Every structure is written in structure tokens, then in C-alpha cells.
Amino acid sequence: MPYQTVTAPVVREPFLEILSFLDHISIIEDHRVPGMVTYPLNEVLLTTLVGLICRAADFDEIELTGLEQLDWLRQFLPFEHGVPQAQTFRKIFRLLDPKYLETAFSAWVESLRVHVGGGVAIDGKTLRGSKQAAGGDGALHLVSAYAHEAGLVIGQRAVNAKSNEITAIPELLDALVLNGAIVTIDAMGTQKLIAAKLIDKGADYVLALKGNQGTLHDDVRDFFADPDLLRECARHDDTCIGHGRIEERTCQVADASAWLTEQHSGWAGLASIAAVIATRTDKKSGEVSSETRLYISSLPPDPKTILNACRSHWSVENNLHWQLDVTFREDECRTRKDHAPLSLAIIRHAAFNMLKREPSKMSIKRKRLKAAMNQAFRKTVIC
DSSP: OBOTTTTOOOOOSOOSSOOHHHHHGGGOBOOSOTTOOSSOHHHHHHHHHHHHHTTOOSHHHHHHHHHHTHHHHTTTSOOTTOOOOHHHHHHHHHHSOHHHHHHHHHHHHHHTTOOOSSEEEEEEEEEGGGOSSTTOTTOEEEEEEEETTTTEEEEEEEOOTTSOHHHHHHHHHHTOOOTTOEEEEOGGGOOHHHHHHHHHTTOEEEEEEOGGGTHHHHHHHHHHHOHHHHHTSEEEEEEEEETTEEEEEEEEEEEOTTHHHHHSTTOTTOOEEEEEEEEEEETTTOOEEEEEEEEEESSOSOHHHHHHHHHHHTHIIIIIIHIIIIISOGGGOOOOSTTHHHHHHHHHHHHHHHHHHSOSOSOHHHHHHHHHHOHHHHHHHHO
């Protein structure tokens, strides 16, 4: 049953508002016996959030950060018994139902009024530190939705150990508001059910094609291999220079509403097919490599729009997954039992979002360092 005092924070400085995070975790049920709780759940979750913002990576570091910041934390909640030990954090998180935490996270993101009308990239990431065996078996695999323009995580779902992303993605989509968004998913998520769900939610899609789609992939590949058909395609070129290489991209698109839907029925909203040719030239060695990626889309055959959507998909790798791995040291975290890895990952996403929303131009790494050292800056991040 819920911990009854979770919505009664004590503010001891004249802050204009309490943490919005605290407002939304009030729905989370405390699995412990009422009246026998030393550390209230909201204090545990707040300490975890602040620890992750202030450079902590696991429960041992969260405990140390909480002890260092205890006086500051008491401006928001009583912390009558101080900060729990790392082992207490582990016990609480192992039994904490992540469904309530995911619901609270979604409500909090919605309260931020995040605009998702641009690209939303959906992609999976394995938390390697959560593996149960040396070979990597049993590691948590998390599918996240990343709003490219806002730069925020807007939702996540764990992939069941006996399933794959195909079952997790529809559950994630059900929890998102996507009206007007362009959703990009890699080939694993190129499924008729997922396409139909996106159209029902008022979103457009750009879905990658690979061999797992069988004849659909082959027909699209053969279409763009035909010189006569290719001449009729709309085309857009783009060049990017950076990271020691020159990358030239060519996007060619065609109307798919006529011939393709006759041969491959059941794809809701299917309007176009696209081929993106990426040619990379290493500026030092001069070595040239080329790759062609194929897509189906509900968008009209506009090559610039589709190319931008395809490019924005990689922001989930470069701007989210890379930050979690390198800056938050997610893969080093050995939290791996029961519900603990997923619940900690959700709060880590909340910490990531708060740091991204902080308006300074500093990197997330520098923001975490400054938050650990500067109380005033920490307040601007989490309030």
C-alpha cells in the first residue's frame, strides 16, 4: 500500500516549488510494512535521483553522495534518520515495482510539456553490467523512446527475457503521446502491428528494412537497383564534415501507394519507400566506404524530410546511449537482481532529462560535476 506521507515534503528554504519529481512519485506503492519503515520511499528515490545527477553510478556511490548532500536534501524532505546504507537501497529497489515508477516517469515527462512533433527515435540498449553470467546472459535490455528535438527520453520498456523488442515496442507506444511525430525504428521494429499502432496514434513512421522482412526488403532493393525506375525518383543530397571524415548522403524516394501495397498488403499508411546511400571518406587515409539503407514510410515521397528523419534516428545512439555509457557509466553498474536494474535505469533517465533541460551550454559531464559541487546549480537542475 502507498506510503501515506509521500506528498508532504518539508521545505525549509523559500523555494518557489518543491521538486516536480516528488510530485509524481507519490503514486508509487511502497511494498514495505507501514509503521515499520525507517527510510520513507520518497526520501530513498530523491536521494537516488540526486546521486545520479551528482556523478554517482551505483548504490554505493549514491549512499556517499547522499551523506555529502544530506543538509541540502533536508531542505525538501525531513530525512529524520539520515540516508540509508547502500545495502538498504538494494533491498528496496529489488522489490520496487517498476510499473509504478514508469507511470510516474511518463506523468512527469508529460508535465514538462515536451514537444514531440519532430523525430522520435525508438531503439534498444542492453545494460551490460546487469548480466547474470560472464557471457552476458540475463542482462536487462531496455527499449527507449528519445525525442530528438527536445533531447529527452519520453518513455522506456524492458524487454522480457523470453521475448524481444517486437513485443516491448507496442507496449511502449501505448504509453506515449505521439500525435504529429515522425517515429523511426530499426529493422527489428518493422512490423505491421507497430506500423498500424503508430498510424492510430496520429504519428508517421520511417521504418528500416533488412533481410528479416523477406520479399518486402528484396522488392524495395530491386526497385532501387533498376536504373529506369531510379531516374523517376525524387532525390536529395547532403554532406557532413566532421570527426575526421566526409560523409555524403543521397536519399532517393518513390511513391509506394500503388504497386507495393498490392504485393505487400497490411501496412497501414504505407506511402513511400526510400534508399539512403551514405559514402564516407576518411580525410587522413582517403579510404572510401559506402552503405545503402532501405526504408518504408508513411510520409509522402519527400527525400529531404525522410533523410532528416533517418539522420535524427541516430541521435538516440549518439546523444542518449553514448551519454549513458560514458558519462553515467551505466554499463559499469553491477545492479542486477530482481527489479533493481530497471527501476534504477528509469531514475537514471529522469536524471538525464533534468540535466538536458538545464539551460546552460555545458556538456552533461560538466553539469554533473557542477551539480555535485554547487548547491545553487543543483537546484536549477532538479526544481
